[in-house]
Amino acid sequence: MPGKSFADVAAGYIDLTDSERAALTRLEERRRVLRRGTSIQRENEAGSGLHVLRRGLMMSYVLLQDGSRQILRFMFPGDLIGTATLIYDDATETTVALSEVVVCSIDRGALGAMFEEHPRLAALVFALSQVERVALTDRLAALGRTSAKARVGALLLEFRDRLGVERPSFSLGLTQEEIADATGLTAVHVNRMLRQLEEEALIERASGRVTMLDERALVRVANYVRRDTRLNLAWLPKPR
Amino acid sequence: MPGKSFADVAAGYIDLTDSERAALTRLEERRRVLRRGTSIQRENEAGSGLHVLRRGLMMSYVLLQDGSRQILRFMFPGDLIGTATLIYDDATETTVALSEVVVCSIDRGALGAMFEEHPRLAALVFALSQVERVALTDRLAALGRTSAKARVGALLLEFRDRLGVERPSFSLGLTQEEIADATGLTAVHVNRMLRQLEEEALIERASGRVTMLDERALVRVANYVRRDTRLNLAWLPKPR
């Protein structure tokens, strides 16, 4: 199977009708494989439109005047990419592959048609954009009001949750510089914080893998909020 | 007139049909006046639903374990409030009035019906949620990668833009502590930064009002990006 489609994501929240499933399947076009480092949209360049990440890991970031970078988001399979390019002609952020990835593109017009023909799917897309909004505000609170150690810990926990691993051990797939640019720190300080988490026996590291030794304690020091994955979707319109 | 309705906002982006205008007018119910300090939703309490801010200024924030506060967003007339309560039963953030405000509530079911009956309005609501998403990522980059002076400057510029004042002089309506909680700083340091901006002749302050003396220079030190208010809405479905 070609990774996780948006239809798969939707099916995780609602029971899709045949017609809805067909519409979602039609939505995802041109399947492409990108190698690590390839970007599908670049800040201030004409937007390359909407995509779905099928497989692999991506990130989006902005570059500031002084050359520093802020990573805004990591994308996991099933995530929509470039929803902001729907309304801005120039991309507001750069999106690149962190591993080999598979992406499918979605035509703007096709999305418009979906709003017309499948109101329930449209409402679900909107609902899921709210999930992402809450994730962004969680991150905002972390950057504004928590310590370096907490931010690094929160990133580890977020990855574990989003990668959907039950094991306490997983491969992060990020360099310390990438962790730094996501948490608003320097690579040097990230290194010290990882070491500190390790010394406090909260995590263990070996050959690129992270093991959570005391998840409860990590959640505490990281000020991490695990958001409910069950959404209230009772207000969604009738399916077609 | 009862302030700025969501219909007014929508009309700024698209030419509303009579039927669309009627639907939007029906959407906004129970008009309420709240005095400064009143909250309409509290973190972790059952959500009070969706609202439109008609008049005045509001903010939403989260409180962390240690009692510190991160202000996530300021709301201006015409803004939707509590879109996240659509999907989470408990509010993820607290929303309070910063001045005397007028709000109207929107029923969840009515929004669902709007997705069904007025696909173009639904798509516009989604598009506007993307504008807010970009504003959040701008803020994230500011907190993660810019100096205290830049963050305070950016907040001043954001308020000038959102208040829609052409004059360089306007009343901010925030305490320095509120500025601090929005920018991830302390009130003491915000005070020093404001003073510094004043000493550098970028702004002037008098009795709660701010005057921008050199906006171009302020934009530069603040690393401020003024987002295009013209949106690409060509993909919107046909109106009904």
Add this chain to the structure above:
DNA sequence: CGCAAATTTGAACGTAGTCAACAAGTGTGG
């Protein structure tokens, strides 16, 4: 006018950044 909230200022402190050097991986081509 009187009180509480908000602002202002100074001094000392601490978290995270900077700079620099070295070590350990990683990948590539000879």
Add this chain to the structure above:
DNA sequence: CCACACTTGTTGACTACGTTCAAATTTGCG
């Protein structure tokens, strides 16, 4: 298959931006 180059990770010494604490002053209200 190894040698070399480059990226990534690690550590130490020093610096600096922003915090903390405390006290004085101003402002806005009732």
